[in-house]
Amino acid sequence: MTEIEGAAVRLRPLAPKDYPAVHAWYEDPELVAPYDRFAPDSFDDFVRSVEGAGDDPTSLAPRFAIEERSTGALVGVVGHYIAHPVLEYLDVWYLLGNRAVRGKGYGREAVGLLVGHLFATRAIERVGASVDVENTPSNRLVAGLGFRVEGTLRSALYHHGRWHDVNLYGVTRSDWAQSHPAI
Numbered sequence: 001m002t003e004i005e006g007a008a009v010r011l012r013p014l015a016p017k018d019y020p021a022v023h024a025w026y027e028d029p030e031l032v033a034p035y036d037r038f039a040p041d042s043f044d045d046f047v048r049s050v051e052g053a054g055d056d057p058t059s060l061a062p063r064f065a066i067e068e069r070s071t072g073a074l075v076g077v078v079g080h081y082i083a084h085p086v087l088e089y090l091d092v093w094y095l096l097g098n099r100a101v102r103g104k105g106y107g108r109e110a111v112g113l114l115v116g117h118l119f120a121t122r123a124i125e126r127v128g129a130s131v132d133v134e135n136t137p138s139n140r141l142v143a144g145l146g147f148r149v150e151g152t153l154r155s156a157l158y159h160h161g162r163w164h165d166v167n168l169y170g171v172t173r174s175d176w177a178q179s180h181p182a183i
């Protein structure tokens, strides 16, 4: 079983015991989707998507639970997916469902662990992230990991009653090796 240890959090595969909490996060539009479309699944569809994700590299299902190391508590999830039908890279996404632990660096550490894991285990040269320009914590999170804005898609995402611009971020394997030499 893949577990990826950081200083404050670890990534581990989702287990059935996590499903009710993660699905409940998905059901809360202000928690999961302040900067995204809100599209909840039924609990059964959610479980099917999580359990089928291994066979589907385009799946948007969560791929790892984020666990707080000091307590063992489930605090969030991260995922990755093939973001383009032709181009060869993965986009990452992330959610701290437990609001109480936001702002402590857990999100950045978790995404950094995921990116390092992807470069270590996949034959890819680029990892991306697509971030609503207004989502300040998310923009700062990836920028602090060394992702660069490579462009801005205008009016690319409709939510909360209007169209939003989306920053396309990327980090290459060589960028990552320079800023994270241990990986």
Ligand SMILES: CC(C)(COP(=O)(O)OP(=O)(O)OC[C@H]1O[C@@H](n2cnc3c(N)ncnc32)[C@H](O)[C@@H]1OP(=O)(O)O)[C@@H](O)C(=O)NCCC(=O)NCCS
Pocket (backbone or CB within 6 Å): 031, 032, 033, 035, 093, 094, 095, 096, 097, 101, 102, 103, 104, 105, 106, 107, 108, 109, 130, 131, 132, 135, 136, 137, 138, 140, 141, 144
């Ligand atoms: C995005 C998210 C994962 C960030 O996690 P986090 O653990 O709170 O973030 P971190 O503590 O690692 O901080 C990352 C950066 O965001 C900044 N930040 C965190 N919360 C912030 C806030 N409420 N307002 C402004 N900046 C904030 C931090 O200062 C840090 O930037 P800096 O180092 O340049 O100062 C979390 O806010 C979340 O789950 N949001 C909802 C889901 C979401 O938007 N996911 C991303 C979709 S693209």
